[in-house]
Amino acid sequence: GAGVSQTPSNKVTEKGKYVELRCDPISGHTALYWYRQSLGQGPEFLIYFQGTGAADDSGLPNDRFFAVRPEGSVSTLKIQRTERGDSAVYLCASSLQAGANTGELFFGEGSRLTVL
Amino acid sequence: GENVEQHPSTLSVQEGDSAVIKCTYSDSASNYFPWYKQELGKRPQLIIDIRSNVGEKKDQRIAVTLNKTAKHFSLHITETQPEDSAVYFCAALLSGDDKIIFGKGTRLHILP
Numbered sequence: 595g596a597g598v599s600q601t602p603s604n605k606v607t608e609k610g611k612y613v614e615l616r617c618d619p620i621s622g623h624t625a626l627y628w629y630r631q632s633l634g635q636g637p638e639f640l641i642y643f644q645g646t647g648a649a650d651d652s653g654l655p656n657d658r659f660f661a662v663r664p665e666g667s668v669s670t671l672k673i674q675r676t677e678r679g680d681s682a683v684y685l686c687a688s689s690l691q692a693g694a695n696t697g698e699l700f701f702g703e704g705s706r707l708t709v710l
Numbered sequence: 711g712e713n714v715e716q717h718p719s720t721l722s723v724q725e726g727d728s729a730v731i732k733c734t735y736s737d738s739a740s741n742y743f744p745w746y747k748q749e750l751g752k753r754p755q756l757i758i759d760i761r762s763n764v765g766e767k768k769d770q771r772i773a774v775t776l777n778k779t780a781k782h783f784s785l786h787i788t789e790t791q792p793e794d795s796a797v798y799f800c801a802a803l804l805s806g807d808d809k810i811i812f813g814k815g816t817r818l819h820i821l822p
Binding site: 637639642649650696698699701702 | 744752807814
C-alpha cells in the first residue's frame with residue numbers, strides 16, 4: 595500500500611477482554627515501531643522490530659502486552675485482560691532503515707482503543 | 711531512564727511572528743533528532759530532522775539548531791501562518807537501543 599495501514603481504526607471493548615491491533619507497514623520497510631499515545635501526551639515507545647525479531651521491547655508496560663511480526667512485514671499488538679488504563683491511541687510506524695541510519699518514521703492513522 | 715524534555719507545553723504567537731520550541735535530551739550519544747507535527751486527529755508527520763554532525767538545518771520557514779555540548783535542540787518557525795497551528799513533538803534516537811523517544815509535545819496556537 596501507499597502508507598502504513600492500521601486496523602481497526604476504533605476498538606471498544608470491555609475490561610478483561612483480549613484485543614489484537616494490526617499494522618501493515620510500507621512495503622520494504624524493515625523497521626516497525628509501536629507507540630501508545632494518550633490524550634495530550636507524546637507517543638510513548640512500546641516495542642521495535644528489525645525484521646522478524648523484536649529488537650527492543652523495553653517499553654511494553656507489563657506481560658499483558660505482546661507483539662509479533664512473524665514474516666517481517668505485518669505486525670500484531672496483542673493485549674490480554676484489558677484494563678481501563680490501556681485506553682489510548684496505538685500508533686504503528688515503519689522506517690526504511692534502522693540503527694544508526696534510522697530516518698523518517700511513517701506513522702499509521704492509529705487504532706483508538708477504549709476499554710469500558 | 712533516557713528521556714527527552716520539551717518546553718513549553720503550550721505556545722501562542724501572533725500570525726507572522728516567530729515560534730521557538732526547545733528540547734533537551736539525556737543520552738549524550740544520541741545522534742539523530744527529528745521533529746514531528748501532529749494536527750488534530752491526524753498522524754504525526756516528520757517536518758525536519760538533524761543529525762549530530764551538523765549544528766543547524768533549514769527548510770524554508772523551518773529551522774532546527776543542535777547544541778551537542780549542552781544536549782539541547784530547538785525548532786524555529788518564522789513568519790508563522792494559521793496552518794502552523796498543531797502539536798509539535800521533538801524526538802531523539804537513543805544510541806545502541808535504536809529506538810526513537812518523543813517529548814511530550816508543544817501545542818502551538820497561531821493567533822489572527
